[in-house]
Each structure stands twice: as C-alpha cells, then as structure tokens.
Amino acid sequence: MSGLTLAGVSAAYRDATVLHEVDLAARPGELLVVLGPSGAGKSTVLRVVAGLEPATTGRVHIAGRDVTDLRPGLRNVSMVFQSYALFPHLSVAENIAFGLEVRDVPRRTARERARAAAETVGCAGLLGRRPGQLSGGERQRVALARALVREPDVFLLDEPLSNLDLTLRVEMRAELRALHDRLGATMVHVTHDQTEALVLADRIAVLRDGRVEQVGTPEQIWRTPASTFVARFVGSPAMNLLPADAAVCRTGDAPPLPEQPLEVGFRPEAVTLDAAEGTPATVDRVEVIGEDAYAYLTLAAGHRVVARVPAARRPARDESVRVGVRWADAHLFHADSGRRYVP
Amino acid sequence: MKPKSLLALALCATLALTGCGSGASGPDPVKLLVFGAPEELGAYRTLIEAYQDARPGERVQLIEASDRKDLLARLATSVAGGAPPDVFLMNYRFYGQFAAKGVVEPLDQRIAGSTLDPADYHPVAMDAFKWEGAQLCLPQNVSSLAVYYNRTLFTRYGVPEPKAGWTWNDLVGTATAMTRDARGLVIKGTEAEGAARLPAVHGLGVEPSIIRLAPLVWSNGGEIVDDPVKPTRLALDSPAAREALKNLIDLRQAYGVVPSDAEVEAEDDESRFLNGRLAMLMTSRRATTNFRTITGFEWDVAPMPVYRQPVGVLHSDAYCMTTGSKNKDAAWRFMEYAMSADGQRIIAATGRTVPSHIEVSRSPAFLDPDQPPRNSQVFLDAIPTVRALPTVSTWPEIEDLSYGILENAIHRGDRLDDVIRELDVKSRPMFARGEHG
C-alpha cells in the first residue's frame, strides 16, 4: 500500500523550530493539500518528507516504509518545486528523463517513458526545447512530467501553481485534479491559496506556525473550522469574528449562549442587512464584484462586520442599515484558545 | 564522459608525467650551476661535451641561470632545500657569503691527492679563493680590466691609439678627441640631452661601479676599504681616492665623453661599442666573446691608464664544490678536468677568459694572433699588478648600494662630499653584518 505518514515530526532551521511534532497522514491515492500562510512550515513538511531537511524528532513513513533515515534519492518520491527547478542546460526531453537516466534506465526506455509522461501532461510538443524558451505554464507541465515519469510512491508539489497568472492557475488547477484522478497517486500539495486548496483537495491540512491546526475534507474545513485561525484563513473576505456577547441581532434558530467567554464567527454570507430588528450599523464602504457586493459595516458598538449582498440591492455609503446574522451559519469559538466550542 | 573517468584521466596524466620527469637511469650527473649571456653558456656546453667525450661514463648537467641574481636565488634555494648543485661557478667578490656560511667544500686535501698542482696557476687568483687559509674554490680565470678600443675609428679620426703606460690625462684627452657628432666633428657631450647635436660616437664607456673605480683609486695610491682583510668601511675619503672618484665623475659631468644615463639605458656600452658608436670601453676580458662577432671594424685592447703606479683589479670566477653535494668525487673529477690544461684551453678558445693556468695563458690558445684582440698580452701583463677586492660576505649588497650611488654621482652630478659620505654611512651597517675569511 502506498500513502504517507508523519508521526510527531519536528524540524528546525538553524536554531528555530519550524515544525512542532506534526502528525499527518495522506491515504493511498489521496490528494492532500497542506494549506497555511507564509512561514507556517508548509514547505518544510514537504522537504522533510523528501528528505531534504532532517526531522529532529518523529518518523516519516512512505508506502509503509520508514524512510526517516533514508537519503532523498531512496525514498521514491517526486517533487515539483515552486520554481520548477528545471535544468536550464538540458532540453525538455532530457529534463524529463533526467531522473531515469540517473537510475541507469536504458536510454531508449527512458526516452519512451519521458515521451509518455509528456503526453500525459500535454507537453509532448516541447520535447526539443530548452526551459528558457518556455512559458510559465509550459515549464509547469514539464516539471510535472518530470515528476510523473519516476512513478513514485508520493508526489510532492510545492506551490506549483503560484508562479502562474490567474487564468492559467485556474486552468492548471483543474488539470492537476484531473491528472490526480487519472493516476490515482498519492499527492501532497502545498499552497497558501485557500481556493486552490478547497478546489483541489481530497483533504486539507491547515498549518499554522509549524503545527497542524486542522485536517479535514474541504467541506469540513469550510463548515466546521476547528479554530478561529482556520475560520479566518479559509474564505474571502475572511469570516467575521466578534465577541459572542456583542450586541448582534441573531436571526433564525438561536439557542442561548453558554456562560463562558466565547467568540462568534460568521461568514459575510450569513449577514443580512434588512433584518427588522437588526442591530443598527453604518456602511463604511461597498465593493462590487460582479453580481455580488461586499458591504463593510461598523456596528453601533464599534465592531466591524462584512456582509455579502446581491449587487443589485447593495446599500449606499454612509447609509444606515440594520444587521442580522443567520445563527445557523455562525460558529462559536473559545475566546481564550480560539478552538471551536462544542456544546 | 563520466566524471570519474575524467578524474582518473587527470590522475594518470600527472603520474605519467612524474614518471617521465625523473628521467634517465644511471648515476646522477654532476650538476654545474653557471650564469651568463646565451653566448657564454655555449662555452660551458662545449667544455662539458669535451669532458664527456674524454671521459666516457661521466655526465655533467649544466644548470643555467640568466644572471648572477638568478644564480644566487637558485643556489640559496637549493642549498636551503637540501639539494644543492655539485659545482657552481662564482666570482670571488660574491663567493664570500657562501664561504662564510660553510657551503663551499674545502679542497686542500683533494688538491694534495691529485695531479693538479697549485703552482701551475696564477697565485693572485688562487689566493682570492682562500678562506681562513683553506683553498675553497679553483679559479678558472684571472682577468683584469682593459680598455677595448675601436681601431678603425681611431684611424679614421687620426687620433693616436692608447698605449701602455698612458696616464689618466691621456685617457681623458683621447676620449675627448674621440667624442664626435654625426659629421665627425669633435663635440662636447655634457649637454647631451636636449643639446642641438648629440654625439654619434662617445669617447669612452665605463660602468659607475666599485670594480671600475678600484684600480683607479689604487693606482693613485688610495684605498677602497679601510682594511683589506677585515674591512669595516669604504675609505674613499682619502685625497687619492677622492681625486680618482672625482676624475671618474668628471668624465660625464665635465667632459661629457661617456654616454648619459638615458643613452646607456637605450643602448648599453657593450652594444654601443659593438655598433661602432663607442671609441673606448673599459671592461674585463668577458666582453671578448661578444666582440669577436664584430665584422664592421677592427678593435684591440690597451692596458688601463695609470695614475702613479699600474694597478689592476682582479676578475676571477672559480669552480666551487658545495658541501652538500652528494656526488663529490665525480664533481671533483670534473673540476680537475676543467682546471687542467685541456679544459682551460677549451674555455680560453671561446675568448671569454684569461686562463688561470699559467702555461695555457701563455699559449696560443689564449694569445692566438688570428683572433682579436691582437694585444691579449695586455691582460697577462696586468696580472702581476692586480689586487683583489675584499671578500666580506656582504659584498654583493655593498656593490649594489655603491652602484646606485655612483650612477647618480656620474649622471646627476651629486656633490662629491655627499657621495662619499653617503657611500660610507649606508655601507657601514653592511660591513658590520659581514663575515670575513
């Protein structure tokens, strides 16, 4: 069976610990997205798995093998770097076949497999070129092909889409997903882009300051964020977060609040501006994005809230509105730890 | 190519080279270190070939340095590194530092046990290489200064040729009469730079050095150093020495008969003579080899001019054996040959030397009437009068120092008192560091 397990893995760079006893597993054939802001240690996770950084504690298993003490080349992983790390002095074909030749696969076989891999990712027409002559998207494909050709136990992708422009990114995102579905390979994909994570992932692991904040399906991450951090990191504009006792008009079925310091989070979608008994608020500014509009409001008590409204029915600036929150879509968090409150 | 094979290739190449570098089999050849102009080196190669022909099985390797400084650097480095040459050729003025430091093997015992008879050689040369009573080196030549002159030019301008017994004033007069411009008119070359007419022929060439100055000072009754055996300072402040020095400087400063410094830099005296643009040149026998290539005019030698009594200065190079030599017996056999009448004849034939072997020096090998200079007898006549300069170990430094000061004196016209004082003050520490034999 293939798959990947990190058990209590810590890693350090110079003297600073960048990973704190991370436990993480990717099931065989699963596309696991590691999501987090810059400096969260996402890339370090990949590099520890690949063996490019040593783990100071814990074990790494790939396909059931303990690879913690193996050098990178013996772990049977492929990696797509953020910069693609194509060798500028080699042609595309040589780049793809590079890993095979090194393993003394016969030349002819290597070339055939390289061609096959190139076809899989749709860059077979580029085989004779040099990386310098390729566009960003083409380089990305070549890098993917180079990873594919090795038929590894795990694919490691380090922000492979971050250097592409938006259109291309959306396109490649879909292709990547399709590719994964076709290959059925175990992939670990690192990104800071929550949309990318939500679209691509079988499961998402949210990383914060070298610790795993939450692991779950995109659905779980979206619906039941385990902490205020996850809640705010996923979704754009970020989830509103207020003290639970703030004076907000709760609409829908709203159970009484427990008697402890809590924070309430709700996405802009959960805000209504025309609640009859709503909390009074002023509109600071309005952003229109196509059919939708986001209204930035200041509540009477001074809290700031973002609301999503249909563009056609957006309020004007400085207009006074009455705000209500659909309580069914609200999340409660412990005010001190930021963890989710489970009644 | 795989990187490993590349590495292997480089390694092999280096090894192969090491292998071929260490070269031929058999006993190590005797290493002979000499310096000289390319022509001079040819003379030593001839000698070595003759030796190897005469004694099959013996091998001598010539190590060539291009000048005395290179030779010193090589000798010192190789001695320090523990692999000195077996024999080196060294002027007595410079061998002091090696003698004082025990680098030169005393030869008395070997001489006693060989066919070589010290009495066969000019004693003044043999004595110059005695250090603390022991014979350290064997002089291959005994030479002194002479005045080479361009006979053709003298004939053309109707100036009487220099002859034995001439005085310093005669020399100045002759030189003045021979300093001519391009049209052949006598001119004064004192303002050579920027003057309307430059001399096309200069009357005299002389190096501003102690070895050139010494015989003049001695001839005038003066001394170069305070004590010839254990010198502590230059003694040029005596009236006799002052006069000789002043006269030397005046050649340039007052009479302009010697080329200016720029002219020397452009064309040194030896080539100036070779090119027929110098009437007289005061130099040693060494120049002869070079001058024998002259085809355009006739030339000859005359003795040095005299102040009060004729005195010459010794020029002598000797074969010295290093104490560190690992091949002393073979080295000695070569030295014996080089010093023998045969060996001396070979070197004499090149014209470069006045043989130290008395018999050879009087034989046609040296006095060959067919080879210029016709008047080689001049060199032999001078031998009884020659004196040696001190062999203090720091003499090379003193010569370098004095050369610079004298050069400035002659060409820049520094005040005589300053020159003498500067020579004295700056050379004292060098004398103080010196060791004597």
Next chain:
Amino acid sequence: MLLVAGSLTEPGLPPSPTPQLVPDPLSTTGYQRAVELGGLLRASLNSVLVAVLAVPLSVLVAALAGFALARLAPRTTTVVVAASLVALMVPATALLVPRFAIFRFLGLTDTLVPLIAPALLGTSPLYVLVYYLAFRAVPADLYDACLVADLSPLRTWWRVALPLVRPVTAGITALTFVLTWSNFLDPLIYVYDRDLFTLPLALRSLSLLDPTNFPVFLAGAVLATVPALVVFALAQRRFLRPDD
C-alpha cells in the same frame, strides 16, 4: 586616448617590432636569434606540456573544491574560505624555499611537476572562491531536484552544476592558462635542466640582452604572447557573451 592606446598597443605588437629610426633590415633575424639563443622552441614545447596538464587539472580541482564548498556545512565552508583568503595574501616569494624543500623531499625537483603542482590549489585560491560563489548562486531547488533524483554529489557536479557555470569555467580556464603560461618564479627555482625550461624562463635570459637587441626579445615576447592571447580571446567570447 587611453582606450586607443590600450587597444592599439597590444594588437600592434606582432607586426613591427622595428622602429623607423634604427634601420634593421632583417626583421626575421630577430625571430631566428630569439629561437636560437633562448631555445624558444624547446621552451614552448615545455610550456605547452605544462599548460596542457596543469590547466585542466587546475580547473578540475578548483571546480570540485568550489562545488564542495558550496554544498558542505557552513562551518567547514567558513574555515576553508577563510584559509583561502589568507592564502591569497601570501606573496609568492614567501613560498619558494619551503616549497623547494617539499619538492626535494618528494624527489620532484628538476622535473616539470613543481610547475604543475600549483594546479592542486586551482592555481590560485581565488579561482576556488570564484567557483564557490558561482555554485552558491545556482538556485537551491536545482540541487534539491538532484537530491530527489538520487544524484551523487559528483554526478550533480558534473551533470548539473558545472554546465550551469560554463562562462565561469571559460573565464577561469583562460586566467589559469595565462597564469600558468607566464609563471616565471617557479621554473626559475625548480627547473635546472635547460631542456625543461619554459618560455618565461627562456624569455628571462633574453631580457638580459642589450636594449638594442629589442627585435630579438620582442620576437620572443611575441612568440610567448600569441598563445595566451588566442586562448584569452576565445574564452572571453564566452564569458562576456551571456550578459550581452
């Protein structure tokens, strides 16, 4: 003006070493005599031999060492780089005597080996440092990619790192060649045998000729310069081009 002088002086060297004022009708005699007196032919062969062995070896050593420095732990690197900087300050004259003792101990005096030996330190530690900087400037991801592909360091160096710094190699090869080719002090001290003389040494004996013999020593200088110029011109095309 200086530019004109600088550019014209050198290329102007080969055609006419004869000035107008001094008539020197036989311009090739200079070359003939230079060859005879200096033994320039034999010396050229020796110089070529030394260069052919020393230059590749030197570049190899420098490239390997520079790569290793770029990839080793910072502490090792710091020590070696500092030592190299110190070594750069040592004047050549300070090395002659101790080196002579070493070569004698190894029985290598009077061979060409001491002339090739400096290749062991890349001819000058400077070149190792240049390689070190060049290899360090290669994007880290490329090295990581090699690690993931299980390339040994040696193969990483050969397959990836070295091709990436080709301009540097061209430049260093040229400089190494020139340094080796014009090395003068080493042969002066270590080589006895006239048959092992290298060009600079042969030229040295020409430099003692009289100033009026300049056609001879200029001829020698020209002979010695041409190969260096050719190598340099070839190489500089490479190391000046990439940023064109």
Next chain:
Amino acid sequence: MTASRPAPRIRPDTRARRQHLLMLAPYLVGLVGLMLLPALVTLALAFTEYDLLRPPTWVGLDNLTALVDDPIFRVALLNSLVFAVVAVPLRVLVALGLALLLHRRAPGVGTARTATLLPTAVPEIAYGLLWLWLFNPLYGPINQLLRLGGEHGLTVLGRTPPPWLTDPTSARAGIILMSLFTMGETFVVLLAARRALPRDVYEMAALEDATGWDVFRRITLPLMAPVLALLAVRDAIASLHFTFVPAFVVTDGGPPPYATTYLSLFVYQTGFEYLRYGYAAAATLVMMLLTVAALLVQWRLIRRYRRFYQV
C-alpha cells in the same frame, strides 16, 4: 518562501558529505601543503636569523626592529604605498571609464572590449620586455612618438621627452603606466556591475532631462560606489604583488637609489640575493599585516554594502 531560503544545505547525509569532502580534498592538500604550511614556515623564520645556508637562529623581534630602522625598507614601503595610492585609483578609474563606455552594444564595442582585456593576457615577462622596448629613452616608440614634429630630439613643445628609465619620477610613472593596461579583471567586474544597474533609473533620469555628467555623478557613481570601493581595496592588496615583475625585469629597482624598489622586490632581493631570508621573512610579515589591514577594511565595506552588492 522557498525562493528566499538561503544557501542550500543538505542534511548530514554521511555518504554525500564524504563525497563532498573527497572533492575538496585535492584542493585542501594543495592549500595546506603548498601554501599555508610554506607560508607558516616562512613567517616563523621572520623571528630568526636565517641565511638559507646555515640553520636558523632565534632572534625574536630583532628583525622587525631592524626593519623599522632600515632606510631601504622604508623607501620600499613608501614606494609600495605611493604606488597603491596613485596607481590603484587610476586603474579603477580607467576600468570604470572603459566599462561605462563599452557597456552598450554598438559596432566595434566587442573588439574594443577584447582589446581592453588583451594586455591582461600577456605573460608578465613578455609584458615587461615589451615595455622595456617601449620605454627605451632614445629608440622606444613612446619617445619617438613624443618627438614627432620636434627637432633635435625634442618634443614639439621644445622639451626633452621623459627619460623613462633613468629619472626616478618618470620611472615610477612608467611602472604605473604599465600597470594601467592590465586592469582587465577590474574592467570585467565593472562591466558586469554597470549592466546590473536597473534600467528604469536611467529612463527616469532621461525623463528629467539630466545631463550625462549629472547622470554619472548622481546615479551611476553612487550606485557603483560599493563595487568600486571593493575593487579598489582588492587592487591595493594585489598591487603589493604585481609590482614585482615590472620592477624586476624593467627597472631592476632603479633608477638609483631605490626609485622602484617595491616591497615585493625588496623581499626578493634581501631574501635571495643578499641571503637574509629571515629578514626578508620579517618584511613579508609586514606585507601580510598590511594586507590583513586592507582586508579588514574590505570586510567592513562588504558588511556595509551587503544589500547593495550581493556576493
């Protein structure tokens, strides 16, 4: 964050480490065996009296105190410093001028660049021989050129052409002149540095209608200052070494008494001609201390400009 990761390091994989050390080994052998050890031996000898022929004897600091009183050493030191002060800025300026002139693509620029580099390629001895001829006071091309149009061996201005090799000032100037043409390496670095300057700054200047001089003074010079400073220091260090062959071959330390006796030549002469190796070693020590001082300056400059000039 991947891109900003500093120098690549691998985990302490013993196999890779061993291979890397193996790759470093030949150089280490050479560095230690052929440079550091010999240098150390020589520096140790600075505290001895050693004539190369007899075993050295320990004299402590005597050599150094003697150096202080040695007029020749002082002259040599002064000569070296003067050379560094005069020649180094000139070399850097010439290189800078040429780099600025030749950084653009234009017809003939390639040839000019090659020409600028070529003198650097000439073997030192050959270069010395060449200049020996060029400087020849009567027959040398330089003075022949200067004499063109003048009469009786004078220049057009009616003055004597410089007696290159016989007058101390001219000789020093001559050595400096010789050194000016061998700034090829400096030129290459400056050329690269000039090209690395951001283009938009110059476009900005063009919009402001700045004159060429203004652009140079206010933009190019400040931006290139760190590189220039580094090169100057490097050159100053190197100048201690590259004065040797010219002084050895061309002027032999003269004109008298010691106009072009530089430290390097002084060390060679005292060590190998006068056989005062210990004393020469002490002078070497002084030379190296000077170099260390220069390096410290350089190091500070690097630290100051690290952001500017990423080595």
